[in-house]
Amino acid sequence: MDSLLERVLLTTFRWQSRHAMRISEVDQRQPPPPPHGPISLYVHVPFCTALCPFCTFHRVPFREQASRRYFAALRDELRLYQRAGFSFGSLYVGGGTPTCAPGELVETIALARELFGMSEISVETNPTDLRHAVLEPLAAVGVRRLSVGVQSFDDRLLRAMERYDHYGASSEVVERINAAADSFPTLNVDLMYNLPSQSVASLEHDLDVVLGLRANQISFYPLMTAHSAAAKIRSTMGASGPSLVREFYGRYLARLRPAFQPQSCWCFSRTAAAIDEYVVDADDYVGIGSGAFSYLDGTLYATTFSLNHYVERVGRGLPGITGRRAFSLDHRLKNAFLTGLFGLELRKARVRGRWGDEFEERLRWALDAMRAVGAVTEDREAWRLTDRGMYLWVLMMSEFYESVNRFREAMRAAIRAELEEPDLRHGASLRPRIVS
């Protein structure tokens, strides 16, 4: 029964997610109209010192000169959005590995703070960058949450993931995390599960380590294998057996609580931790940098995946946006339902303030169906996910990210040579065509 329900839900959702990623090519001359009030800002930094075989993000090998030009373009695009009237309450710098060029990163965050005055700032990094020379300037420029990619504390799996040599053995990673814990109010550790050949004992070991770690937040993702990564994953990490997502996710839920409490379906924080508050009460966000997405007033925007094209566009005073997809009201409501409940609860007052009666009228069937299968509870104030619902939402979110990965793959396939050897010195104007 459970697996039948999952199959029906996921097939429907897969179809919807693929439909949502049908993005059309545009030559956006101005940033989109700014909304009233502050929203979130995402900045993408695609450079990594080593490329992991499983990774489906938009990333390229680190080259110092190329990274300098890229960061300068990011700063120009920040100024462009400020002139267009945008206001941002939070900043998330992701990648890639943003700390590849720490000086450039700090200069960029300092500029963002000067232009927009945001106080909630998150940065992604990898274990080898957890060192004083990187951490101290990040803390000084106002970074409040640092997120480090660990993936596993099992040395055998770290080797299979080609991370052992680049990012260190698990014992070194633990030492670095514990030493960095006092530098930021929130220190997050990313782990992955359902890896090929990962045993239940290996996962239990990860959980033992996490519970003894000084990090106060943990995000755990099921492995997502986009088409382009699948062959690399097979050759380095081995073939996948039957999915153990349900088993592994159940163990995370059972063991993380009560020391950690859920903030979303795949992010838990220690109860005593200074949890980042949401200062921004909006679903919209802007993404800048090559390969970033924005969502504004029901329209999804995609930025060019070519770093050359990105630097060239911004150099001409244009935003990096080269793709756009406007959604129907129906789709926007479904999106609000899915992303809202991914954060565990949907408060009725907020939903009614944003959508009036439309939300409940159009989505009553979905809310009732989710209640009937024990995924959602409802009271006067809110709809809330149960543990069963959290698991179903993880499956749906993974499907959604697989659709995003398919789009990334198509975009990256068109500019393979540039991505293997990023060289922005000539500013060559490569324009990957958007195929939907």
Ligand SMILES: C[S@@+](CC[C@H](N)C(=O)[O-])C[C@H]1O[C@@H](n2cnc3c(N)ncnc32)[C@H](O)[C@@H]1O
């Ligand atoms: C963009 S990475 C940035 C972290 C940093 N570059 C590092 O690896 O240390 C963010 C996180 O995405 C997750 N991730 C990457 N590829 C994934 C995949 N194929 N499936 C699931 N999660 C993935 C990993 O947990 C990773 O830490």
Ligand code: SF4
């Ligand atoms: S997992 Fe992190 S370090 Fe590895 S390729 Fe992806 S972004 Fe780069």
